[in-house]
Amino acid sequence: MFVNFKQLTYFIAVAEELHFGRAAERLDMAQPPLSRQIKQIEEELGALLFNRGRNAITLTQAGSRLLERGKTILRDFEDTKLEVKRLGQGAEGRLRIGFVGSSTFGILPNIIKSFRANYKDMSLSLIPMNNAQLHRALVSREIDVAFARPALKDSEFVTRKLGEEPLSLAAPDTLETTSRGAVNLAELMEQNFILYPEYPRPSFADFVLDSCKDQGLTIRNRVFTMDLQTALSLVAIGEGVCIVPASVGSAHRNGVRFLKISPPLANTELSLNYRLDEQGVHVRNFVQIAQTVARKTI
Known part of the structure; x- marks a missing residue:
């Protein structure tokens, strides 16, 4: 049989008060049951925890060690309860x-x-x-x-x-268009179209290809890369154009300008x-x- 948390609380109260009467009052219990609990703890541990004198009690070496470790155990337990509670609340x-x-x-x-x-x-x-x-x-x-x-x-x-947003075109800043700030994809079918990701598929690349197909546009010159950032880097050096969500154009990038697609291609x-x-x-x-x-x- 092992000492439980309640018994440990009893022991700590007596060890701190060094008086059974005051400890019992602190624990809101009668003194005789408290004395029996302490005796039971000593029997379970096989160690005398208190030197009992006629007018006073003191801690033995074993009692001092249990007080030190017991307070740490209770403190850790309370901390653990608080942590678990905060985790349960999502805090x-x-x-x-x-x-x-x-x-x-x-x-x-x-x-x-x-x-x-x-x-x-x-x-x-x-x-x-x-x-x-x-x-x-x-x-x-x-x-x-x-x-x-x-x-x-x-x-x-x-x-x-x-949320939902239209697709737009990321193009090299050297690309000439017939309309300022807008582009008709049908006029760009000879350009390289940079698509991402290359694999696994299906992916955003397939969404772009399917959206073009729905408007009768077939992208023949395809350059695949792994991610958006690499695709934009390739656009910046003039490797081709890339169809991206319109929000991508909210960030300035050297060598790249973002153009509205007209007529609109699709929403993503x-x-x-x-x-x-x-x-x-x-x-x-x-x-x-x-x-x-x-x-x-x-």
Whole structure:
């Protein structure tokens, strides 16, 4: 049989008061049961904890060590209860966020800022991925939420649409167009079109290709790369043009200008995805804030 937390509390009260009567009063209990509890603790531990004199009691070496360690145990236990409670309330803990690169030009930074402002003790892991990687990571529980473009399709996922925006063209700043600030894609079919990601597929590249096909446009000169940032770098050096979400144009980039596509090509949606069986309060809090920020942005 082991000493339990209640018995440890009894012992500490007596050890600090060095008086059974005062300790019993502090514990709001009668003295005889307290004396029996201390005796039981000594028997269970096989050690005398108090030197009992006629007018006073003192701690033995074993009692002094138990007092020292016992106070640490109780303090650690109380700290653990508080930590568990805060984790249960979503006040602290860890949240792993996967995201497509283009989301950093739009609403994602505002969502992260708002969440950090409300949950200062939460640790956030931000992991850039393409859609296929996001899907696999969410299935294997390597991430908790995923910002995807377009939405991840899986019966085990919950998808929340955060916003919709048109596609625009990222072009070298040397590209000449017939219309200022706008471009007709039909006039650019001889250009190289930089698409991303190269794999795995299907991906945003396929969304772009399908959108062009719907308007009777066939992109023949295709240059595939792995991510948006590399695609924009290739545009900047004149390797070709790239179709991107309009929000990407909010950030200045040397050598690149962003043009409206006329007639419009298509709209792209940014979605927040998480597992259907997700029960964590951290995810619920994050989704709530993301949707609130999204509503204010629209």
